Amino acid sequence: xxxxxxxxxxxxxxxxxxxxxxxxxxxxxxxxxxxxxxxxxxxxxxxxxxxxxxxxxxxxxxxxxxxxxxxxxxxxxxxxxxxxxxxxxxxxxxxxxxxxxxxxxxxxxxxxxxxxxxxxxxxxxxxxxxxxxxxxxxxxxxxxxxxxxxxxxxxxxxxxxxxxxxxxxxxxxxxxxxxxxxxxxxxxxxxxxxxxxxxxxxxxxxxxxxxxxxxxxxxxxxxxxxx
Numbered sequence: 052x053x054x055x056x057x058x059x060x061x062x063x064x065x066x067x068x069x070x071x072x073x074x075x076x077x078x079x080x081x082x083x084x085x086x087x088x089x090x091x092x093x094x095x096x097x098x099x100x101x102x103x104x105x106x107x108x109x110x111x112x113x114x115x116x117x118x119x120x121x122x123x124x125x126x127x128x129x130x131x132x133x134x135x136x137x138x139x140x141x142x143x144x145x146x147x148x149x150x151x152x153x154x155x156x157x158x159x160x161x162x163x164x165x166x167x168x169x170x171x172x173x174x175x176x177x178x179x180x181x182x183x184x185x186x187x188x189x190x191x192x193x194x195x196x197x198x199x200x201x202x203x204x205x206x207x208x209x210x211x212x213x214x215x216x217x218x219x220x221x222x223x224x225x226x227x228x229x230x231x232x233x234x235x236x237x238x239x240x241x242x243x244x245x246x247x248x249x250x251x252x253x254x255x256x257x258x259x260x261x262x263x264x265x266x267x268x269x270x271x272x273x274x275x276x277x278x
Contacts, residue, residue, distance in 0.1 A: 072118060076202040079113050080218065083194065088222060095166060095183045102187040106194035114198065126197035130250025138244045139257040146237055146261045154268045159229045165269050176270070180263050188262065192255035195219050195238065196245040204246075212242035237261065 083105050092098040114120055122128075153159045166183075169176035200215040207214065216238040223234045241254035248254075 073203055073206045075113065075117055076198065079110065080194075080199050083109060084218060084221065088224075095179060098187055099183050102190045106190035107186075110194050110198040114202075125201050126193070126245055126249070126251035128250050130248040130252070132248075135244065135248030135250055135253035138247055139253045142240050142244055142254075142257045143260050146240070147264045150233070150261065150265045151268060153229065153233065154265070154272065159227075162227045162230055163265070163269055165266055165273075169266065170270060170273060176266070180266070184262060185259055188259040189255050191219070192241070192245075192251045192258065196241055196251045196254050200242055200245060201251075209246070212239065212246055215242050 087101065087105055090101065092101045111122075114122060114125060154163075166176075166179045169179055195215045195218060199218060200211045203214060204211040216235055219238040220231060220235040223231055226234075237258065241258055244254040244257060245251050
């Protein structure tokens with residue numbers, strides 16, 4: 052009986068050797084998403100530190116010490132400037148318009164979360180966008196478009212765009228269908244920008260600008276006292 056499958060251990064070892072890089076990335080990503088899903092950030096300080104550690108520091112350590120690869124392969128590069136800028140402009144224009152349409156609908160507007168102190172002062176709003184939101188968005192881009200997307204792209208090709216968009220959307224599984232659609236579609240578009248430009252910088256700036264514009268729209272309605 053022991054001689055029936057003499058090559059099985061060798062084949063298993065060979066399979067693991069060929070796919071250990073992607074297995075490491077997938078397992079690490081699953082662990083990160085699970086922790087983030089179980090411990091959602093509600094306060095500004097929580098959002099900053101959780102996003103920074105889970106989505107930036109931890110995957111950076113994986114790339115640096117386990118995979119021992121160059122960060123350029125994960126989108127930390129200038130990439131194709133012309134293509135990145137042109138696609139980013141289209142990306143921002145489309146989603147700012149889409150957000151404006153959705154925010155004008157009361158049902159959707161009431162489902163969005165916003166940093167409440169931003170309503171009281173422009174300087175608090177600016178502090179939140181620059182100190183909390185900006186690094187958080189960069190952390191998300193590094194994880195979803197860099198670590199996950201470009202990390203798995205060598206094996207699964209264009210499907211990595213769909214995979215990273217699905218992963219980010221899963222974090223909002225408890226939200227309404229409108230929010231899920233908005234997150235999923237924007238993550239998909241950001242993935243396309245990163246894939247075409249070979250950099251996460253363009254999708255990062257685009258996602259942050261879209262987020263800032265969305266917050267401004269919501270604050271405007273709230274300060275006007277509209278339902």
